[in-house]
Amino acid sequence: MLEVSGLTKYYKRVCAVDELTFHVNPGEIVGLLGPNGAGKTTALRCIAGILRSTSGSVRICGNDLRSQQKLAKMALAFVPETPSLYELLTVREHLRFVAMCYESLDQYETLGSELLRRYDLHEKEDELVATLSKGMKQKLAVVCALIHNARVFLLDEPLIGIDPRGAAQLKNHFLDAAHQGGASVLVSTHLLDTAEKMCDRVIIMAHGRKIEDGTLAELRSRTEGGAAESLEELFLKLTEEGYEAATVSDI
Amino acid sequence: MKPLLFLTFRQAKNSIIRSLTSVKRLIGILFIVLYYYSFIFRRFTSGGVPSRFASPMQLDFPATDIIGAVVFGGSLVVMMLFWLSLGVQRGGFRSADVDMLFPTPVNPRIVLFFRMIRENIAALLLPLLLVIFGGPALGGQIRMLFRHVPNPDALSQAGRWLLLAWLLTQVFWISASYAYALWAYRFDEKTWQRRIAGWSSFGALAIIVGYVSLLFRQPDASAHTFMDAALHGPLRLIFPMASGAANIAMAPVTGDTILAILAGIGLLAAAGALIWAAMLNVAYMYEHAALTTSSIETARSAIRAGDLMASFKIRAAEGKVKVRHIRWVDRLRWQGPMAVVWKELILNIRTSLPSMTVFLVLGLVYSLLPILAARAERPGNDDFRMLVGIALGTSPFIVWMTAWTMSRSGFVEVLKRVDADKALPFSLSQFLFAQSTIRNLEACLIGWLIVVGVIIARPDMAHPALSVGVLLLPFCFVVSSVVLFFMLLFPDIEDMSQRTFREMLTLIVMAIAMVPGIIFGGFVLFNFESMYWLAALVMSLANTAVAFLVMMMCAELYAVHNPSE
Numbered sequence: 001m002l003e004v005s006g007l008t009k010y011y012k013r014v015c016a017v018d019e020l021t022f023h024v025n026p027g028e029i030v031g032l033l034g035p036n037g038a039g040k041t042t043a044l045r046c047i048a049g050i051l052r053s054t055s056g057s058v059r060i061c062g063n064d065l066r067s068q069q070k071l072a073k074m075a076l077a078f079v080p081e082t083p084s085l086y087e088l089l090t091v092r093e094h095l096r097f098v099a100m101c102y103e104s105l106d107q108y109e110t111l112g113s114e115l116l117r118r119y120d121l122h123e124k125e126d127e128l129v130a131t132l133s134k135g136m137k138q139k140l141a142v143v144c145a146l147i148h149n150a151r152v153f154l155l156d157e158p159l160i161g162i163d164p165r166g167a168a169q170l171k172n173h174f175l176d177a178a179h180q181g182g183a184s185v186l187v188s189t190h191l192l193d194t195a196e197k198m199c200d201r202v203i204i205m206a207h208g209r210k211i212e213d214g215t216l217a218e219l220r221s222r223t224e225g226g227a228a229e230s231l232e233e234l235f236l237k238l239t240e241e242g243y244e245a246a247t248v249s250d251i
Numbered sequence: 252m253k254p255l256l257f258l259t260f261r262q263a264k265n266s267i268i269r270s271l272t273s274v275k276r277l278i279g280i281l282f283i284v285l286y287y288y289s290f291i292f293r294r295f296t297s298g299g300v301p302s303r304f305a306s307p308m309q310l311d312f313p314a315t316d317i318i319g320a321v322v323f324g325g326s327l328v329v330m331m332l333f334w335l336s337l338g339v340q341r342g343g344f345r346s347a348d349v350d351m352l353f354p355t356p357v358n359p360r361i362v363l364f365f366r367m368i369r370e371n372i373a374a375l376l377l378p379l380l381l382v383i384f385g386g387p388a389l390g391g392q393i394r395m396l397f398r399h400v401p402n403p404d405a406l407s408q409a410g411r412w413l414l415l416a417w418l419l420t421q422v423f424w425i426s427a428s429y430a431y432a433l434w435a436y437r438f439d440e441k442t443w444q445r446r447i448a449g450w451s452s453f454g455a456l457a458i459i460v461g462y463v464s465l466l467f468r469q470p471d472a473s474a475h476t477f478m479d480a481a482l483h484g485p486l487r488l489i490f491p492m493a494s495g496a497a498n499i500a501m502a503p504v505t506g507d508t509i510l511a512i513l514a515g516i517g518l519l520a521a522a523g524a525l526i527w528a529a530m531l532n533v534a535y536m537y538e539h540a541a542l543t544t545s546s547i548e549t550a551r552s553a554i555r556a557g558d559l560m561a562s563f564k565i566r567a568a569e570g571k572v573k574v575r576h577i578r579w580v581d582r583l584r585w586q587g588p589m590a591v592v593w594k595e596l597i598l599n600i601r602t603s604l605p606s607m608t609v610f611l612v613l614g615l616v617y618s619l620l621p622i623l624a625a626r627a628e629r630p631g632n633d634d635f636r637m638l639v640g641i642a643l644g645t646s647p648f649i650v651w652m653t654a655w656t657m658s659r660s661g662f663v664e665v666l667k668r669v670d671a672d673k674a675l676p677f678s679l680s681q682f683l684f685a686q687s688t689i690r691n692l693e694a695c696l697i698g699w700l701i702v703v704g705v706i707i708a709r710p711d712m713a714h715p716a717l718s719v720g721v722l723l724l725p726f727c728f729v730v731s732s733v734v735l736f737f738m739l740l741f742p743d744i745e746d747m748s749q750r751t752f753r754e755m756l757t758l759i760v761m762a763i764a765m766v767p768g769i770i771f772g773g774f775v776l777f778n779f780e781s782m783y784w785l786a787a788l789v790m791s792l793a794n795t796a797v798a799f800l801v802m803m804m805c806a807e808l809y810a811v812h813n814p815s816e
Contacts, residue, residue, distance in 0.1 A: 011542075045541065048354040052538045066534075073356035084346030088262040088269070094351075097261075100254035101355035128265060144351065 001026045001184040002047070002152045007056035009042050009208075016042040018208040020056070024152070024184040029174065031195035032188040034205035035239050040188040041081060043205070044156050047186075048078040060152050074102060077150035081157040081188075083141035087130035091121055091140060094129055095147055102148035115143045119166060135161045142170055153177065155187040159194060171198055196231040206239050254357060255365045276743070279752040315504055320481035322413075322500045326420070326493040327459060327486065333424035334455055337431055337448040343370070344540035346548060353541065359533045367425055367526070374421040378414060408503035412511070416500040419518040423492060426525035433532035436539050455490070462486060492518065553663075563602045574601075588677050591685035595661070599689050603657065607693060614649035614701045618642045622708045639712055642705055643719045650698035650723050651730055655757075657690040658731035662738050669814055680806035683735065691727035698723040718783035725791040726765075728798035733761045736801055739808035764801065768793035 002024040009017040017039040024030045032040050045051040047058050049065055049072070058065040063072040086094055092112070099108030116122040119139045124132060132140065138161045145153060153174060159167045175198065177183040189195050195202060196216065204212040212219060219234050220226070270276045343366060352362070435444035462485070466476050480486070487494040495514035502511035546565045553564075566572050577600060585593045621641040665672065665686055675682060702720040706713045734757055738744065741753040772790035779785060 050349060050353045050537050050541045052534055070356045070358065073354065076354065078354040080350040083350045085351060086258065086262060086347045088265045089258070090265065093257075093261050093265075097254055097258050098351065098355065100257055101352065101357050103356075128269065141350070 001061055002186060003057075003059040004043075004047060005057050005059075007043060007046055007058065008054045009039075009046055009051060010054045015208050017046065017053075020205070020208075020210055022203050022210060022213055024186050026151075026182045026184055027178050028201065029178045029185040029187065029199045031199035031202040032186055032205065033190075033192070033195060033202055033235060038205040039208040040205055041156055042208075044078070044154050044186070044188055048076065048154055049073055050078075074148075075151045076154065077145035077148065077152070078154045079141050079145045079156060079158050081160065082134075083137065085129045085137055085140060088128060090126050090128055091116065091132070092125040094140060095144060098144040099147045104148040107149070108147055111147060115146055118169065119143050135163055135166065138162050139166055142173075146173070151183050153183060153185045153187075155185065155189075157189055158187065159189065159191060174198070192230070192232040192235055202231065204235065204238050212238055252361055252365060254355075255362065258352075259369070276746060276749060279741075279746065279749040282752045282755070316478055316482060318504055319497070319501055320478050323481050323487065323494065323497040326416075326497040326500070327490065329417075329420060329496070330424075330490060330493040331452070331456060331459070333420070333428075334448075334452040337424075337428050337452060344544050346544050349537075349541045349544055353537045359536055360530050363429065363529060363533050363536055364526075367429060367529075370425050371418075371422060374425065375418065378417050402504070402506065409500075412502050413500045415515070416496040419499065419515055419522070420492065420496045423518050423522045423525070426522040426529065430525040430528040430532075432539070433529050433535050436543075437532075437535050458489060459486065492521070572601075588681040588685040591675070591682060592688050595686060595689040599657075599693055603693060606656065607653070607697065610649055610653045610694075611697045611700060614645060614697055615704055617649070618645035618701045619704055619708055621645075622705055622712075639709075639715065643712075643715055646698045646701040646705075646719050647723065647726060649701065650694045650727060653697055654691060654694035654727040654730040655734060655761075657694060658687060658734040659738070661686065661690050662731075662735050663744055665735070665809075666738060666742055666744060666812070667814055669812060673809075678806070679809050680802055683802055683805055683809060687728070687731040687735065691724060691731055694727050694730075695723045714781075715783045718787035721784065721787040722791055722794075725768075725794035725798060729764050729768075729794050729801070730761060732798045732801035732805060733757055733764055735805045736760070736808065739805055739812055742812060742814070764797050765794070767797060 004023065005021050007017055007020040008015070020039075020043055022030075032043070034040050042051065046053045047060075047065070049069065058072070060072040061075040063075070065072045086097070089097060095112050095116070096105070096108055099105050099112070113122065113125075116125050119142065121136065121139060121143065124136065129137065129140065138158070142158060145155075155174070158170060162170060171194070174183075174185050174187070178185045178200075187195070187199065201213070201215050202219070203210055212222070214222070216231060216234070219231075219238070220229055223229075223234055223237050270280055431448060435447065462480070466472055466480055469476060487497075495518050498507070498514040499511045499518075502508050546568065549565055549568075563572065577597075580593070580597055580600065583593055583596075619642070621638040665683075672682060673679070699720055702716045705716045737753045737757045737760070741749045741756075743749045768790040771793045772786040775782065775786040775789050
């Protein structure tokens, strides 16, 4: 459903993403992990059509992001890390605006109130976004991603700033969307325990490159880790930072 | 297009409602409205500026030629203004557009087209403002000039044609700026294209200036030379966009509508080609915006807030700042509130050198010029006293300007960084004093250097000069404490209406806060005529007391200040 092939992104001479190739199947939740500066956000922004990749292709539900941009984006929802919202719209207007962009006003009318209620935003629906707390803004960004019939979800650190109840709802929502609704979810996160519980498969990036791609069991077998080895331990083994941290702790 | 219209109108509506429901914003807006209303109202009710040409003018040239030359000159000026801004990146996108609009399936071409229309509508406001502010003043002269043209009724049509010329010019240039920006600002390609705007505008300006200079250098140069050059000179060929606009605007006067229509078609066709070129590169628009919006927003909000450190912060974020350690600062082992002074010392050494240099040069020039003039005067002479007064008065004036500017810039950070600063283990008043100390010392340093300059240039003026030097630091503390007081009282630093109102109140209260010092100092001077040092000392004590009082009030306000409210 989401196919990324040879995605490369240069900023002048700096290679932020290097020949990234992966796919996310329908009904699958894939975690995109990596240390800071690994290129995860740049990769997600290229897939979302915000940044223009230097080379490579992105296909969403079979539609090429460049040549069939509208069809590709119609099937996509993106939740950015610490999203910037339109502060001078009310919560409801914001949701409506996003629904209008995705030509799904009908869905907004039937689903909008329900989503706002589910994420505890219904009491704030007539207030300006500027008055919301950081966590509420994050929730609103999530609600905006859910207002149309997206088949592919790109989530960049979606749990940052959200309260435990909201975080649990969000996780369940995307688990349902993937496992029952058949959506593809690509989630970038530093919360490795969450990724371990939520994701069917993980992709680990470092220095713009994919260094691992597989289920937890596959990663364990590749790193010769025991069955009890957590994702955190595997991650630390697989990334440079991990080796440095391990060295420091040994000392 | 519908979502974009919805977004624009709802935001505008909510912005107005928000302004009307907040008392502080409302006061600011009322202040601005009253100010401009009284300005415009006075203009209109006074019937404008009386014309100097009550009777028919004696003209050295045919009126048609005068109007034609003025219109072409105006077209050149407008052209150069647009051209010079060609290289300025189109910074109208916001972070919310990047995060919420760009990932949606709204066609980027529609987004681009919508933005062009919005900018064109905004640019149309300029002639409206000119009509409002300049119309009454120039109306008499223009009417009188039109009496001399072959077709005096042309005046009734002139406004419309002029507006059409302006509209086509702005459509051309706004299209050009988008076409250029989307072609030149591609982040993963070489950047030589970005220099084209700068060099071409410089070239155009050089051609105009060079040509006018050549005309001046002609031995028989007269008004005829310039008139002829404006009407038939090579500039009309070199800059067809300016001459085209001039031809359109002149159509009712010359009656040459065919030429005007051709010029209009030419400008429109060129604009169409530029829009097409912009659309070809629209794929780069989102990327360009995504990578620049953050720094542009930072710069914009910093300008609104009067934050001098902003340019430094932006360069730092782009990795363009090399940190240099200063040994003597590193060796300081200040603790408690002095740690804040130490931190401010480092920040100010890094950031405020350019503004300090400007203020210092200004101060030295303005104080030393009268001093040099006073060298020929004898002490005791009235002219001498006046020149000395001007020279020594410059120092507090420059210090006042520096202290005000630097305080405003520094306290912007204080307003934002509440969470980190309020948690520090000392009283809020101590923190605020510490926060303002370095900036006040910096401002004083400029003043003291001026004082030293004055003493070197005129040693016999050392007594009054040193007295001024004594005054400066308490004076700065009064300025900074009043600035902080009003920033805390009207803390929405980016709101234009609050800012204007706050600045005005700050100015008034600064003047009031100086009154006790002036009274006490004046009393001393009145009774002990030449004891400047004593007057300065008394004034300083009074100013210190006032600054202390205001800073205590600031601490109370700061205690309840919450930037998220």
